[in-house]
Amino acid sequence: MASDYAPFLERAFSIPPAEDSYAMTPSSGEVPRYLTGTYYLNGPCLFSRSGQTYRHWLDGDGMVTALRFGDGPVHCTHRFVRSSKFVEEEAAGRFLYRAFGTPFEKLKRGLGLESPVNVSVYPFGGKLYAFGEQGLPWEIDPVTLETRGESSMGGRLNAVTPFSAHPKFDPHTGEMFNFGIAYAAAEPLLNVYRFDAQGVLRSRVRHKLEYPCSVHDFGLSPSYTVHYLSPHLLDMAGLMRGGKSLMEAMRWEPESGSRLMILRRDTGELVTAFHLDGKYCLHLINCFESGPLLTVDLLELDEPVYGQYQVIPDLFTDVAEGYPVRMVLDLERRKVVERCELPYRLSPDFATIIPDLFMRRTSDFWMLGISATGRPGRKFFDQLVHGSFESARVDDIFQAPPGVYLGGEPVFLPDPADPHHGSVICQIFDANRTSSAFGLFDPFHVAAGPRVVLPQRHASPPCFHSCWVPMN
Numbered sequence: 131m132a133s134d135y136a137p138f139l140e141r142a143f144s145i146p147p148a149e150d151s152y153a154m155t156p157s158s159g160e161v162p163r164y165l166t167g168t169y170y171l172n173g174p175c176l177f178s179r180s181g182q183t184y185r186h187w188l189d190g191d192g193m194v195t196a197l198r199f200g201d202g203p204v205h206c207t208h209r210f211v212r213s214s215k216f217v218e219e220e221a222a223g224r225f226l227y228r229a230f231g232t233p234f235e236k237l238k239r240g241l242g243l244e245s246p247v248n249v250s251v252y253p254f255g256g257k258l259y260a261f262g263e264q265g266l267p268w269e270i271d272p273v274t275l276e277t278r279g280e281s282s283m284g285g286r287l288n289a290v291t292p293f294s295a296h297p298k299f300d301p302h303t304g305e306m307f308n309f310g311i312a313y314a315a316a317e318p319l320l321n322v323y324r325f326d327a328q329g330v331l332r333s334r335v336r337h338k339l340e341y342p343c344s345v346h347d348f349g350l351s352p353s354y355t356v357h358y359l360s361p362h363l364l365d366m367a368g369l370m371r372g373g374k375s376l377m378e379a380m381r382w383e384p385e386s387g388s389r390l391m392i393l394r395r396d397t398g399e400l401v402t403a404f405h406l407d408g409k410y411c412l413h414l415i416n417c418f419e420s421g422p423l424l425t426v427d428l429l430e431l432d433e434p435v436y437g438q439y440q441v442i443p444d445l446f447t448d449v450a451e452g453y454p455v456r457m458v459l460d461l462e463r464r465k466v467v468e469r470c471e472l473p474y475r476l477s478p479d480f481a482t483i484i485p486d487l488f489m490r491r492t493s494d495f496w497m498l499g500i501s502a503t504g505r506p507g508r509k510f511f512d513q514l515v516h517g518s519f520e521s522a523r524v525d526d527i528f529q530a531p532p533g534v535y536l537g538g539e540p541v542f543l544p545d546p547a548d549p550h551h552g553s554v555i556c557q558i559f560d561a562n563r564t565s566s567a568f569g570l571f572d573p574f575h576v577a578a579g580p581r582v583v584l585p586q587r588h589a590s591p592p593c594f595h596s597c598w599v600p601m602n
C-alpha cells in the first residue's frame with residue numbers, strides 16, 4: 131500500500147503564475163554584506179491552461195527568477211521566458227505542442243519538441259541565456275529578464291541543432307563547451323561543441339553512438355570532455371509515428387551497459403571509452419586531472435529518474451536509490467583504478483561545488499536528497515546534503531520539516547575575501563502554507579537550517595538549475 135510522503139505537493143504544481151519585481155525582506159537572519167551579484171534560477175512554472183494539465187515535471191514553461199544582492203535590500207524578479215511555444219500557446223489560450231511527458235499533437239517543424247526553455251540559465255560572453263532540455267538557448271535581459279530572442283550563437287547553430295541545457299564554461303579561457311544527441315535511429319550521434327570567449331563556434335565534432343541514449347549532462351576538465359552514456363534509449367521513429375510523448379518513446383535497457391566516453395576537449399577526438407554497469411547518470415559533479423589520472427565525480431542512480439517526474443502531482447513514487455560516486459580513470463592504462471561510492475543512497479540530485487574549484491581537485495559538494503527513498507508513495511526533495519569525497523562522509527544533512535520541500539540546484543555563493551567559504555542558497559517551498567522562500571545556509575553546517583530566510587511575495591514551484599553571477 132503506497133503512502134504519501136509529500137503531503138500537499140499538488141499545491142506546488144497548481145500555483146497561478148506570477149511575474150513580479152520587488153524588494154525582499156528577510157523573515158529571519160541578515161543577508162551577508164559580502165554578497166554582491168545576482169543569483170539566477172530557471173524551472174518549469176506553468177503546468178495548466180484552460181483546464182489542460184501537464185503530466186510531467188519537465189513539461190512546464192520556464193520562468194527565470196533573479197535575486198540581485200548588493201547595496202540595499204535583495205531584489206527579486208520573476209519572468210517567464212517568451213519562447214515561441216509560450217507566445218503561441220499564450221495567444222491560443224491552450225497548450226498546442228507535444229511536451230516531454232504529455233502527448234499534444236503539434237511538433238516543432240514536424241521534427242521534434244518545441245522547447246519550454248525551463249532547465250537552466252547561464253551567462254556567456256556578456257549575455258544571459260536560458261536553456262531547455264534540448265534546443266537553442268534564449269537570450270534574456272540580465273536585469274529585467276525580458277526575452278530578447280532565440281539565439282543561433284552567431285548563426286552557427288540552427289533550429290534543429292541538438293544542444294543541451296548543460297553547457298560548461300572554462301573560467302580561465304572563457305570558452306563554452308556543450309553537447310547534443312542526434313537521435314536518428316540509423317546513426318545516433320553525439321555532437322560536441324566548443325565556442326571561444328567571443329562566442330564563435332571553433333569546433334563541432336560528431337561521434338557515432340552504439341545506441342540512441344538520452345543524455346542530460348556532461349563533465350569538463352582542463353583537457354577533456356566526459357560523457358556518461360546510460361542505456362536509456364529513445365525510439366525517435368516511435369515518437370514521430372505514434373503520437374507518443376517523449377517519455378512514452380523511451381525504454382531502459384540496463385543489460386546493454388553504460389559507457390563513459392572521454393574526448394579531448396580542444397579537438398573533440400576520442401581518447402578512450404570505458405564500459406560500465408548499466409546505471410544511470412543525470413548529473414555529474416566535477417572532473418579534474420592529475421597526470422594521466424582523470425577523476426570524475428558524479429551522481430549515479432540504479433534507474434533513470436525521468437519516469438519518476440510523473441504523473442503530476444505524484445512524483446518519485448518508486449524512485450530508485452542513487453549515490454555520489456568518485457571514479458579515478460587512468461587514461462594511459464585505460465583502466466578504472468578507483469571507484470568509491472559514498473554512503474548516501476537517498477536518490478540525490480542537483481549537486482554543486484565551490485565555483486573556484488571547478489575542474490580542480492574538489493572534495494566538498496552539496497546536493498538535494500529524498501528522505502523517503504525506498505518507500506513506495508509520492509515524495510519529493512526534502513534534504514539539503516553536504517558531503518565530502520575525501521572524508522567519504524555524507525553526514526551534514528538539513529532535513530526539511532513535513533510538508534516543506536526543497537527545489538533548485540543549491541548554489542555556493544562565495545565570500546570574495548575567502549572564496550572557499552560563503553553561503554549555500556536553496557529554494558524552499560512550504561506546501562502547508564503554499565509559500566516560497568530562499569534559504570541561505572552555512573555550507574559546512576547545513577544541518578543547522580537556513581541562517582537567512584528570504585520569503586517570496588508569490589509562491590513558485592520548485593525549480594531546476596541556478597547560477598551565481600558575481601558583480602564585477
Ligand SMILES: [Fe+2]
Pocket residue numbers: 249296346347413595
Ligand atoms: Fe540538469
